[in-house]
Amino acid sequence: MDYKWNWGFLLEQVATGENTTYLGWLGIGLVNTILLTASAWVLALVLGSVFGVMRTLPNxxxxxxxxxxxxxxxxxxxxxQFFIWYFVVPEMLPVSMGDWIKNLDPSMQFFVVSVLSLGVYTGSRICEQVRAGIQGLPRGQKSAGLALGFTLFQTYRFVLLPVTYRAIIPPLTSEFLIISKNSAVASTIGLLELSGQARQLVDYTAQPYESFVCVTLAYMLINFVIIRLMGFIKNRSHIPGLLGD
Known part of the structure; x- marks a missing residue:
């Protein structure tokens, strides 16, 4: 294979005239990926919890x-879903709200739409995990909470959900990892996260191997941090004997 490796291009000034290097472009992509992953994860956890609880209610x-x-x-x-949120939803909203979204700075518009798309999609997956976690608890826990005088809302908040979240940390970790990788889809609507920046580097430098090796290492770093973070949360929230372990 007649390919000339050149890692030095990462420190070269970008050809667009911006005051940054190609490595700086990758850094921007890394920051965008981290912000997108974290924001979408928070939204997904909130939506998944709300709708997961709703699926277990008697109503x-x-x-x-x-x-x-x-x-x-x-x-x-x-x-x-990305295309629907970006192209269709603004047209379905009231005119003033739709125009406000369309007039946002493009980078902010791409980011907001990406957070909504990833968050709502992943929330539908977390919803099932929360539902399964609640339904997997002994029925006596809910009855005990109600017998103590708690309302149904208080029973879920203080009795069922704290145990459920502890039980589903492993699948939640998997969803956290998946959402970091699914963030690459955001480049289809214009958000320059890691994979989008890598393609931009290839277009300007014709160094595809170096670009995607860097992106691969960046994704591995993100996933390593997520695994360590969720492992820390699991260890800190673990109550011996509560879940039979």
């Missing part, structure tokens, strides 16, 4: 809404 209407959320967003390809 059939709320349970149906939770089921509909999962059925719609989990079964539509992620890239399609």
């Amino acid at each position: 059939r209407g709320l349970a149906f809404l939770g089921t509909a959320y999962v059925s719609i967003f989990r079964n539509v390809p992620l890239i399609v």
